[in-house]
Amino acid sequence: MRRKLVTVAGLGIVAGVGAVWLAAHQPPDRPTEPGPLLTLLVGASLLGCGLASWRARPANRLGPVMILTAFAWFASQLSEASEPWVYTLGSAIQYVWVVGLIYLLLSFPSGRLAGRLDRWLMGAVGGLFVLQLLAMFEGNKAGLRCASCPNNLLQVIHANPQAMHLLGLERLLGGLVLTAIIVVVVRRWVRAGAAERRAVAPVLVTGCASFIALIWTVTFDLLGDPLSALPATVWF
Numbered sequence: 001m002r003r004k005l006v007t008v009a010g011l012g013i014v015a016g017v018g019a020v021w022l023a024a025h026q027p028p029d030r031p032t033e034p035g036p037l038l039t040l041l042v043g044a045s046l047l048g049c050g051l052a053s054w055r056a057r058p059a060n061r062l063g064p065v066m067i068l069t070a071f072a073w074f075a076s077q078l079s080e081a082s083e084p085w086v087y088t089l090g091s092a093i094q095y096v097w098v099v100g101l102i103y104l105l106l107s108f109p110s111g112r113l114a115g116r117l118d119r120w121l122m123g124a125v126g127g128l129f130v131l132q133l134l135a136m137f138e139g140n141k142a143g144l145r146c147a148s149c150p151n152n153l154l155q156v157i158h159a160n161p162q163a164m165h166l167l168g169l170e171r172l173l174g175g176l177v178l179t180a181i182i183v184v185v186v187r188r189w190v191r192a193g194a195a196e197r198r199a200v201a202p203v204l205v206t207g208c209a210s211f212i213a214l215i216w217t218v219t220f221d222l223l224g225d226p227l228s229a230l231p232a233t234v235w236f
Contacts, residue, residue, distance in 0.1 A: 001058060005051055008067060012047040012074075016040060019074035026080055039077060046070035061111035062104065069100030084150040091136060091152065099125055105185055117184065124177045131170040139163025 016039075024036040034042070047070035054063025076097055078090025102125055106118045113119055136152055138159040 001055065005055055009047070009051055012043075012051075012067070012070060015071055015074040016043050016047070019043060019077035022077045022080040039074070043070050043073045046073060062108065065100055065103055065107075065111070069097050069104065072097035072100055082150055084153050087150040088136075088153040092133060092154065095129070095132070102181060105181065121177065121181055121184070124173075128170050128174050128177070131166050131173075135163040135166040135170070138166070 020036045020040050023034065023039045046066050050063050050066030050068075050070060052063075053060065053066060057063065072093065076090065076094045078086050079094045081087045081090060099122070103113075103122065106121065107113050113122065133154070136154040137156050139152065139155065139162075
């Protein structure tokens with residue numbers, strides 16, 4: 001186990017250095033969110049906590065899932081690469097880390113999904129990536145991201161407007177799924193005993209805060225700045 005942990009830690013350091021380098025070395029017109037500092041902070045936190053959890057409880061899935069989520073987080077920065085095939089791969093897996101984060105939130109602290117509802121929610125999240133891939137089959141460069149981005153090698157037809165509609169649908173459905181997950185987790189916390197509430201509270205607060213930030217980003221992408229639109233828009 002010690003050799004395995006050291007190997008994974010070494011690979012994680014290599015992946016983290018590569019991700020931070022990609023985040024820090026982009027032209028001004030390339031989108032670079034998250035930046036190098038946030039890339040390092042989130043990835044290192046997931047990797048360190050995952051290694052510690054795996055060492056303390058090898059039979060629990062939480063440790064390995066956190067480690068895989070850290071690698072997925074670092075891999076999302078491949079979308080900042082200049083090589084077309086690396087850029088295409090990075091764009092296709094850019095949000096896979098969200099799947100790991102959702103699994104951690106739904107399965108904490110046992111490391112296993114509690115029932116059918118959890119599995120349906122995980123399946124819904126996985127289905128969103130089908131829309132991502134369909135958009136990549138239709139869209140390329142400026143239509144999806146930026147004018148200076150490399151070629152999207154998955155594109156088979158030239159239909160950027162349709163690709164943008166698919167991405168908008170993905171963001172909208174993603175926001176609804178994340179909202180449902182927050183409701184499910186909060187309800188479980190309310191119904192839990194006092195000791196379980198104290199144990200789950202840090203993960204609950206951190207996970208829900210992350211999902212609220214993602215929902216805010218979805219709203220911003222679809223409708224513009226929500227605060228500036230409030231006087232003229234009715235929000236449901």
